Amino acid sequence: MRHFDVIIIGGGAAGFFAAINIAEQNPALQICILEKNKEGLQKVKVxxxxxxNVTHAEFIPQELVLNYPRGEKELLGPFHQFMTGDTIEWFEKRGVELKIEEDGRMFPVSDSSQTIINCFLSEAETYGIEVLxxxxxxxxxxxxxxxxxMEGFKVQTKEMDFACDKLLIATGSSVKFWKLLERLGHTVVAPVPSLFTFNIKDKRIADIPGVVALDVEVTVLDSYLRSxxxxxxxxxxxxxxxxxxxxAFGALELAEKNYQFQIEVNFIKQSFEDCLAMLKDLKQSLAKKTxxxxxxxxxxxxxxxxxxxxANINPDTRWADLNKEQLDALASQLTKAVFEVDGKSTFKDEFVTAGGVDLKEVNFKTFESKLFPGLFFAGEVLNIDAVTGGFNFQNAWTGAYLASKAMSS
Incomplete structure (x- = not known):
């Protein structure tokens, strides 16, 4: 059996970030990362x-937490300790400069995830962190x-046995590992997909893939969900x-609906009445135009x-010739077009789930288990998830850093 002061299970973003920070704060500790795959940092890579997408350029904790459907309340305190500005500084100190894009997402200036991976691997090697x-x-x-x-933890893999004084779980959305944690005694909220696109078959959009409406309002009918x-x-x-x-915000409710529901899209973010009034003005001002x-x-x-x-308007119809029914129909299509959603698709390679270790069982000053002293969590193993844009990584950095402070003492 091999003994370490600290074992981290999961060689992803949170795992490496925690290991490096623990080693930096207490170089005397023997630290090991256990990764199930042949290489780590796979989610960072894609x-x-x-x-x-390292983080998001939101620098106010109260605003940052609004991007977390699960974890909003719990992350407010941690974000006051370590958030976006600290993440930027951490990487810049290690030679990785970040840039802000128009939508607020932040990437390495190199535009390559390999820059982040190389940084982590280099730091791990510098501090003598053993990565298995x-x-x-x-x-x-x-x-x-x-x-x-309690005297520590025993971890068994298919290859060998390990023991440690302190243990950090950074296994992400691993159903298998959630079951191990349940067996240990923790409560796990059942996972459901959180970040996905809507499958819609509708003649209005069938032939126009790639088209972007820049600012719309979408409502899930018969629900509170709106964006x-x-x-x-x-x-x-x-x-x-x-x-x-x-x-993301409707993950649980949309799962209950079996991903079959209706959405209403307001393509112009105007009321039906205001839209109709403007269409009537256009009927006069553009009378001879089609x-x-x-x-x-x-x-x-x-x-x-x-x-x-x-809206039953022929391609050669002029504005002057529109009747009341056509004006009403066009206003409806513009402000309250209803679409049938039938299923979902994973958003790119960024599979995110709602679910994980129950947040009531975690001390968010240290990200330590309330049930087992010396057991810590970071990243998506917890019932925390965010919208797309770098927010899930920021949760990983923050949790890993606060856990590292507690584990290095």
């Missing part, structure tokens, strides 16, 4: 289309003395931030044309 790959953990136990006091932002029409339905926000050819409200031309056709 994040942001291979560029690694192909170590599939099969059991996890608390070691106790004869009088029943705003860009909307992308895809080959299978709809995506982009307005949809992804709904999928409705179909001249897109309005800064909508993409192909989307405008599909909505016009759906």
């Amino acid at each position: 994040s942001g289309g291979g560029r690694c 790959y192909s170590q599939n953990v099969t059991s996890l136990d608390v070691e106790k003395s004869i009088d029943g006091e 705003e932002g860009p909307l992308l029409i895809t080959h299978w339905g709809m995506s982009a931030p307005s949809i992804l926000k709904l999928s 409705v179909y050819k001249l897109a309005q409200y800064e909508l993409p031309k192909r989307l405008w044309q599909q909505l016009v056709l759906t």
Whole structure:
């Protein structure tokens, strides 16, 4: 059996970040990372289309937490201790400069996730952190003395046995590992997908994949779920931030609906009445122009044309010739178009789930288990998830850093 002061299970973003910070704060500790795959940091590699969306340029904790459907309340305190600015400084100190894009997402200037991976591997080597790959953990136990006091942890893999004084779990959304934690005594909230796109078959969008409406309002009918932002029409339905926000904040409710529900899209973020009034003005001001050819409200031309056709307006109809029914129908398509959602698709390679270790069982000053002293958590193993844009990584950095402070003492 091999003994370490600290064992970290999971060689991903949170695992490496915690290990490096523990080693930096207490170089005397013997630290080991156990990773089940032949190489680690796989999610880092594919994040942001291979560029690694490290964090998001939101520097106010109260605003940052609003991006977490699960974890908003619990992360407020931790974000006051370590958040975006600290993440930027941490990487810059190690020679990795980050840049801010227009939508707030932050990437390494190199635009390559390999920059982040190389940074972690280099730091781990510098501090003598032992990284063991192909170590599939099969059991996890608390070691106790004869009088029943906790003395650390025993970790078994298919290859060998390990023991440690302090243990950090950074296994992400691993159902298998959640079961091991349940066996140990922790409560795990059942996982459901959190970040996904909507499958929609509808003639209005069937022939216009790639079209983007820059600022829409989307509502899930018969629910409280509502979001705003860009909307992308895809080959299978709809995506982009307005949809992804709904999928994250509505993860539990949409799962209960078996991903079959209706959404209402307001393409112009105006009321039906205001839209109708403007269409009547256009009927006068553009009287001799054809409705179909001249897109309005800064909508993409192909989307405008599909909505016009759906309102039973022929391609050669002039504005002056529109009747009341057609004006009403067009206003409806623009402000309250209803689409049937039938299923979901994973958003790129960024599979995120709602679910994980119950947050009531974690001390968020240290990310330590309330049930087992010396057991810590970081990243998506907890019932914390976020919308897309670098927020899930920021949760990983923050949790790993606060855990590292407690574990290095």
